[in-house]
Amino acid sequence: MTHKTPRVAIQGIRASFHEEAAFKFFGEDIQTIECNSFKQTFEALKNGEADYVVMAIENSIAGSLLPNYSLLLNYNFPVVGEVYLPIQLHLMALPGVAFEDIKVAMSHPIAIRQCVDFLDEYPQIKVIESNDTAACAKRIREEQLTDTVAIANTLAAKLYGLEILERRIESNKKNFTRFLILTTHDNAGKVEANKASLCFQVSNEVGSLAKVLNILAEEGVNMSKIQSMPVLGKRNEYNFYVDVEWTEQKQYDASLRQILKYTHNFNILGEYKRYEENL
Known part of the structure; x- marks a missing residue:
């Protein structure tokens, strides 16, 4: 329920x-x-x-x-x-803390990696990795750390009452x-889907994956993502995770019917509406 x-x-x-x-x-x-x-x-x-x-x-x-x-x-x-x-990352500290007072910056390793150009300019600031961006902001608030900044989003600054010292410090703005x-x-429930996430294996023969991809192309179904992962404990066997998009349901239905002939352990992980926004 x-x-x-x-x-x-x-x-x-x-x-x-x-x-x-x-x-x-x-x-x-x-x-x-x-x-x-x-x-x-x-x-x-x-x-x-x-x-x-x-x-x-x-x-x-x-x-x-x-x-x-x-x-x-x-x-x-x-x-x-x-x-x-x-992903927009900001440098935040307790209200009243000046940039000159900062000795430590804390964040998630991926967030730190995304701000490396900014951090390189301030070698005096020691960088510490943590498991969560927001948790760093929370810790600064709880422990009243006056020499420490967190790298996190505006939501974290708002929730934990921190001041943003530097905005958008991520290297890549897109x-x-x-x-x-x-x-x-x-x-x-049922939605009017135009996107699906599929997972399957193909036989270890020349061209078996190409057959599946050709079917999608022939039916006018766009493959927006493909990811392969080894099947645990099986040599030369892979799960292929594929995201597909279509404009007409019949294109998708027709491609599925044909794909089933060339795959095994076929799973539809989900059928849903593609996310649309002016990115």
Whole structure:
């Protein structure tokens, strides 16, 4: 049963990018379920402690989050949506702290990597890695750290009462993370889909993957992403994760019917509406 206010499991804490993505998809009237790991978010969904999971799957700079593909397959919860979030990173400190006072900067390793050009200009600032951008902001507030800054989003600055000293310190201003929205089969409902996430294996013969890709092309179905992952314990066997998009349902239906002949362990991970925004 779905609660009036959706309970959304995220990896990390409130005001993290995962919560920002959840707000973007559901609006701000949600109950955020904070989890320490991506696996824990799926467990929360499985145990009825959450109605949805919001999970990062790829970043335009750091690439795919490979372990999360395995979670998709292992738990087999349907993907019901996606959201793209621009990753904007700011330097924040307790109110009244001057830039000259800063000795330490804390953030998630990926966020730190995305701000390396800025940080290189200030070698006197020691950089410390943490498991969550928002948690760094929270810690500065709780421990009243007057010589420390966090690298996080505006949501974190607002929630934990920090002042932004420098805005947009990320090196690449066109940095997006794609998040998937998952739920239980009971909760999924029918949507007018124009995008799907598929997973399958093909036989280890010359051209077997090419056959599948040709079918998509012939039916006018656009493949927007392909990712391969070795099948655990099987030599030369791979799971292919493929995202496809279409304008007419019949194109998709026709391609699926044919693809089934050339694949095995075929899974539809989800059919949903493509995320549209002027990125």
